[in-house]
Amino acid sequence: MSARESILAKLRAAPKTALAHPDIAAHYQRFPFPDDPVGKLRHWARMMRSVKTEILWTDATHWPEALAEWADHRRPASLLLSDTPHGHQAAAALATRPTVPALRYFDSELDGWKEQLFHDVEAAFTRVRCGIAATGTLVLWPDAQEPRTMSLVPPIHIALFDTTTLHGDFHSAMHQENWAAGMPTNAVLVSGPSKTADIQLTLAYGAHGPRDLVVLAMLPDGISPAMLEEEGA
Amino acid sequence: MNSQPVTLYPSRQFKDNARAALADTELRGSLRSAMDFLMAKRSSAFPDTDELDALRTLGEAIRQRCLSRLPELLEQLEERLTANGVTVHWAETPAQANAIIHGLVAARNGTLMVKGKSMVSEEIELNHHLEAHGIQALESDMGEYIVQMAGEKPTHIIMPAIHKTKAQIARLFHEKLPDTPYTEDVDALIRIGRNALREAYLQADVGLSGVNFAVAETGTLCLVENEGNGRMCTTVPDLHIAITGIEKVVEKLEDVVPLYSLLTRSAIGQPITTYFNMISGPRRPGEKDGPREVHLVLLDNGRSQAYADQQLRKTLQCIRCGACMNHCPVYSRIGGHAYGTTYPGPIGEIISPHLLGLENTRDLPTASSLCGACGEVCPVRIPIPEMLMRLREESQRPAGEAVDHPLRGQGAAASTTEALAWRAWRRVYASPGTYRLFGWSATRLRALTPPTQAGWTQNHVPMTPAPKTLHELVREREARRKES
Numbered sequence: 001m002s003a004r005e006s007i008l009a010k011l012r013a014a015p016k017t018a019l020a021h022p023d024i025a026a027h028y029q030r031f032p033f034p035d036d037p038v039g040k041l042r043h044w045a046r047m048m049r050s051v052k053t054e055i056l057w058t059d060a061t062h063w064p065e066a067l068a069e070w071a072d073h074r075r076p077a078s079l080l081l082s083d084t085p086h087g088h089q090a091a092a093a094l095a096t097r098p099t100v101p102a103l104r105y106f107d108s109e110l111d112g113w114k115e116q117l118f119h120d121v122e123a124a125f126t127r128v129r130c131g132i133a134a135t136g137t138l139v140l141w142p143d144a145q146e147p148r149t150m151s152l153v154p155p156i157h158i159a160l161f162d163t164t165t166l167h168g169d170f171h172s173a174m175h176q177e178n179w180a181a182g183m184p185t186n187a188v189l190v191s192g193p194s195k196t197a198d199i200q201l202t203l204a205y206g207a208h209g210p211r212d213l214v215v216l217a218m219l220p221d222g223i224s225p226a227m228l229e230e231e232g233a
Numbered sequence: 234m235n236s237q238p239v240t241l242y243p244s245r246q247f248k249d250n251a252r253a254a255l256a257d258t259e260l261r262g263s264l265r266s267a268m269d270f271l272m273a274k275r276s277s278a279f280p281d282t283d284e285l286d287a288l289r290t291l292g293e294a295i296r297q298r299c300l301s302r303l304p305e306l307l308e309q310l311e312e313r314l315t316a317n318g319v320t321v322h323w324a325e326t327p328a329q330a331n332a333i334i335h336g337l338v339a340a341r342n343g344t345l346m347v348k349g350k351s352m353v354s355e356e357i358e359l360n361h362h363l364e365a366h367g368i369q370a371l372e373s374d375m376g377e378y379i380v381q382m383a384g385e386k387p388t389h390i391i392m393p394a395i396h397k398t399k400a401q402i403a404r405l406f407h408e409k410l411p412d413t414p415y416t417e418d419v420d421a422l423i424r425i426g427r428n429a430l431r432e433a434y435l436q437a438d439v440g441l442s443g444v445n446f447a448v449a450e451t452g453t454l455c456l457v458e459n460e461g462n463g464r465m466c467t468t469v470p471d472l473h474i475a476i477t478g479i480e481k482v483v484e485k486l487e488d489v490v491p492l493y494s495l496l497t498r499s500a501i502g503q504p505i506t507t508y509f510n511m512i513s514g515p516r517r518p519g520e521k522d523g524p525r526e527v528h529l530v531l532l533d534n535g536r537s538q539a540y541a542d543q544q545l546r547k548t549l550q551c552i553r554c555g556a557c558m559n560h561c562p563v564y565s566r567i568g569g570h571a572y573g574t575t576y577p578g579p580i581g582e583i584i585s586p587h588l589l590g591l592e593n594t595r596d597l598p599t600a601s602s603l604c605g606a607c608g609e610v611c612p613v614r615i616p617i618p619e620m621l622m623r624l625r626e627e628s629q630r631p632a633g634e635a636v637d638h639p640l641r642g643q644g645a646a647a648s649t650t651e652a653l654a655w656r657a658w659r660r661v662y663a664s665p666g667t668y669r670l671f672g673w674s675a676t677r678l679r680a681l682t683p684p685t686q687a688g689w690t691q692n693h694v695p696m697t698p699a700p701k702t703l704h705e706l707v708r709e710r711e712a713r714r715k716e717s
Contacts, residue, residue: 006325007325007531008304008308010540011307011479011537013541014537014546015543018301019297021298021485022294022295024295024485024487025487027491028490108521110521110522111471114435114469115435118435134504136504136505143520144517144520147520147521147522148468148522148523153465153469175487179486180451180487183451183453183486183511183513184513185514185515185516185520186467186510187511188509188510189508189511190507191508192507193507194461195459195460195507196375196460197392197459198374198375198376198393199375199379199397199399199419200263200397200399200402200419204423207375207423207459207462208430208460208461208462209465209508210461
């Protein structure tokens with residue numbers, strides 16, 4: 001008998017009890033995250049900042065400029081972009097500045113240039129699928145254009161986030177977007193730059209993944225950065 | 234020469250290990266402050282007790298439902314993963330699991346494996362097995378990396394190096410890593426580890442990881458972590474092997490939402506970890522990175538023994554948060570090494586007998602004061618004290634006694650002296666005449682009480698009978714009342 005058959009036979013021989021699947025949605029209805037766009041954004045920002053995330057409030061028109069200003073200030077030596085409309089928009093905005101980081105598109109399989117990715121790329125710019133307010137989280141859905149290593153290997157990850165996709169909690173993100181109908185090769189929830197407290201419980205950022213996480217958070221009409229940063233926010 | 238592998242069971246020396254750990258003041262200090270910190274963090278992560286109660290009840294219900302359909306869910310998981318391009322392997326024993334993993338690495342002539350955190354890989358002693366075949370297995374979780382460099386084993390399932398001070402780690406890095414200056418600056422120490430390990434991800438032929446939840450509905454392997462080493466191990470090398478116990482399967486994708494929340498909040502008091510990594514297959518055509526091959530090894534190793542018994546099955550609800558350890562008065566004084574098992578603390582006391590047999594773990598069910606803290610904090614409401622009582626019973630049950638679900642090592646803790654003592658006790662208490670005679674002689678001959686009384690006098694003053702029995706005292710009082 002194979003190991004598979006033997007294990008399954010042992011489990012099948014065990015006593016059976018019929019138990020219903022619990023109502024998970026009901027739990028999140030009982031303890032919902034308040035559905036107020038400004039409140040959600042404030043909480044999301046507070047949570048993300050508590051784990052060393054830099055948030056740049058912007059909008060759908062001005063984000064390339066915000067990115068270029070950040071690059072002027074931070075001066076990354078190199079920036080990895082995706083071969084996508086937003087990747088090209090970013091390149092165009094950066095090209096107008098006095099100091100342009102070395103730009104590279106993720107346009108070929110990683111196997112041929114793994115070493116360069118590890119040694120020569122300081123920052124990478126990707127889009128975000130959606131956000132989660134309760135825990136201060138970004139959801140990444142890597143694909144052929146924006147591969148998984150972009151948000152992992154370079155020391156700085158810059159994420160473009162449409163804040164109208166911010167969900168209250170993880171359950172509503174998964175439920176409303178019907179993730180169970182089709183998962184990508186790899187989906188990742190990201191809440192801050194990589195960190196560890198493995199040495200004497202002392203928190204240190206930049207464990208193995210990015211040291212810095214910068215979010216270009218695009219606000220819709222009607223919500224201004226001032227509304228999110230008010231006293232007591 | 235025909236050499237036989239020698240298997241050592243440090244868990245057999247639990248009492249000696251515990252005594253040595255108690256005498257280690259540096260260890261006691263590290264543990265105390267770490268456990269106080271983790272308990273405070275957990276408590277602050279659950280400010281609303283109604284929500285905590287409801288979430289624990291939900292977590293328990295999900296785990297019990299999934300276990301009730303375990304064989305079906307494992308088959309569904311296999312089917313979905315296979316459809317997604319992942320190869321599923323089954324192993325009944327650690328030897329089988331090691332052989333499968335070694336075979337996969339050898340097929341590529343691999344020489345370097347980078348490992349994300351996986352307790353199951355520790356359970357099967359994978360690193361030793363691979364090293365014996367000339368394959369280096371490098372731990373990449375910072376805590377595991379430190380522990381491996383020191384030639385030790387993790388002392389806590391979430392915080393592997395919690396027993397070490399930063400000075401000890403500074404010394405270790407300085408001595409073991411070339412050109413590394415001595416520094417106690419934690420950021421600098423992490424940077425040293427980061428740089429060394431980044432080269433390893435780049436060079437490694439294979440990445441190995443554990444699994445926190447395996448979703449049958451979608452064929453998704455979920456990994457919980459803060460450091461990003463898990464993502465590195467599962468993304469950068471061309472071959473990814475995941476290994477997990479058969480109990481980790483959940484039915485639906487939404488099942489992971491409450492379980493993940495319970496896990497991070499109970500373990501380290503974080504609302505969420507930095508990464509929640511959901512892997513549903515190898516690199517697809519057109520994708521530019523990710524492993525081309527993904528394998529999952531499903532390990533039994535005694536779990537089906539726990540499954541066979543409806544009471545002990547609850548052991549398998551565990552989501553490995555470690556909260557029971559953090560709150561255990563025994564664990565927090567002796568630390569993880571003393572248990573001599575992969576899983577220490579209360580959860581280790583109830584899972585290890587299934588993995589290793591009671592003959593190798595007979596003292597573990599008694600490593601508890603039954604204070605109940607572990608059961609109270611368990612995010613999936615495993616009644617750990619009840620399990621401990623049951624395992625104590627099984628470890629004392631005569632080896633030959635026929636029962637429905639015999640446990641490996643039944644009767645391992647039974648001692649002839651103890652059995653004789655109980656037989657004598659039963660005889661005395663079953664007959665009033667003998668009882669009176671025993672009471673009279675015990676009180677009158679109290680001066681002859683032995684000063685050492687087996688285990689009792691190790692930590693207590695000797696028990697000495699009173700000058701008169703309770704019956705005599707009551708009779709005398711009644712007589713006085715009548716007189717007055």
